[in-house]
Amino acid sequence: MPTSPPVRLALVFSLTALAACGSRLDEAPPAPPAEAVAAEVVPTAAPAPPSAAAPLAPPAEAAPLAAVDSVEAPDPETAAAFRQILADAQAQDVAARPFGEVVQWVGEQLIGRPYVAGMLDAPPEETLVVDLRAFDCVLYVENTLALARAVALGQDDYADYARHVEAMRYREGQMDGYCSRLHYFSDWIDENERGGRVQNVTAAVGGEPFDKEVTFMTQNRDAYPKLVSDETFACVADMEAGLRGVELFYVPQDRIAEAYPLLQAGDVIATATSIGGLDVTHTGFVHQTPEHTGFMHASLSSDRVKISDDLARYVQGIPSQIGVVVARPVDPRPTAGS
Template identity: 35%
Template sequence: MNILRNTIFLFIIFTLSNTIKGQDIIYSKPDSLIYEDYIKNFSKDKEKPFSELIINTAKFFLNKPYVASTLEVSENETLIVNLRELDCTTFVENCIVLSGIIKFGRQSFNDYCSLLTYIRYRAGEIDGYTSRLHYTSDWAYENEKKEVLKNISGEIGGQVIAKNINFMSTHPQSYKHLKDNKENLAQIKKIEDSINSRKAYIVIPISAIPANSKDIQNGDIIAFATSADGLDYSHVSIAYWENEQLHFIHASSRMKKVVIEQKTLLDYCKSSKNCTGISIFRINN
């Protein structure tokens, strides 16, 4: 990151570190041991390019089990740290955050928790279930405002897609914090209205991937747009070039673990019944 942005982020981490000490954090001893092992292996890599750091971090998690809904274990919203089991979103979040703390040179567990909170929650603050950034498009939008990343989809063949995002509010029974909570449901509807008002759902169609894949870099975040009604994206991953072909690393629900995807990005999209294209988010560095 450039000097100004790096300074801003160090200030944010310092401020959040002092704040998060008063909050509950749910994690296990194995999680702290995995964190210590990561720091031991990567603390010397501060000067490496961020793209290399995030790829190496992604590989650190290879074969870790895929487990869904690991953030839904608490009745009251609190920071969940689970480095033992990952879904596609928590995998990507952790790759960004862990790479970030190596780059920033602030490597305490509290610093890690602070940056994870900053990326996972609206305005970087935990304020109930709806403060968590549930929709990928909302997560990207909010983290672009925080200067964590940039949505480059429009620069590499992406098109603005008109789609009504309302899956959570129309499927409250699928979410334990919505099905019996009218206040949360009403707030989610407001968030969906805000997402839909932005006109910022930019998707690179599958047909445009071959012409634009050269502009996707190692470590970029790939979000897979879906045809499912009311939903923006169904999956996220980390771009990875291997043998001059574009693949990706992800927590795979099919393989039940973190893997380097054997199919190329294009072949993966073509083989999916619901994929309509991709969006690309680049971490600022």
């Protein structure tokens, strides 16, 4: 049965942030996905810059942060958040912890920040968007990992943090136009694994082959303004074709709980989907405590960054989420004695 226009537009809008976390499929009630999405209002334009929830105050007499390459200096709230997180991490000696726990700690500092979709596509030209005021699900993952790497390496320069974001978001770690962005999350994992920033551990924690071909962008060309260019369209088509050679795995939703002993705090979780042409629909982190194995993520339906208490229950609550992909952040610190 063909996809209804509201569902199609929701998925198109959301995929521009690597995964369909803007589709309101991330926390729809347990109803058929089409009904869940059709009930939502789909944004038709890039949102205005968000105002932060509970903005962080900058330390007294803090020097302004410098711009990096073509990136503008951060807005005051992002600058304040960056300084505060780095200062708190130093005060609590967070860098001494295992790297997964560093990732989890950083992610916790952003709990309650608002969810905003479409932030990467708001600028008319491809721009390195670095913003700690609000997130979609993928931007939350990227910014958390970038901050965690800065904390672990003892870096307190905004330029280092921005470079970590760029390295994760773009092919070969460099922004070079719209097509250089890693638009599909399976591509994001593959590229960042080759760059030594994550390790795909899905098969190792009980995953099985995931037979999926990503074609959504080229199949919906008319919904992507940037694809009006034949050159950009051809580049995206080549990117999709290249992904056919990437071996994919996923842990089926009814076996996620069995994998809990093999998961670690800070593991990146992506929810595999049954939706045609898409690989995953949402991303976040394992949140691990003695009491639970939860899911820490930027939630569209809750309009904020939050922790869902049980990862398996969260995934099973949405019919289109058929399982999870797991990527483990790689500790950037030199090993002892090296």
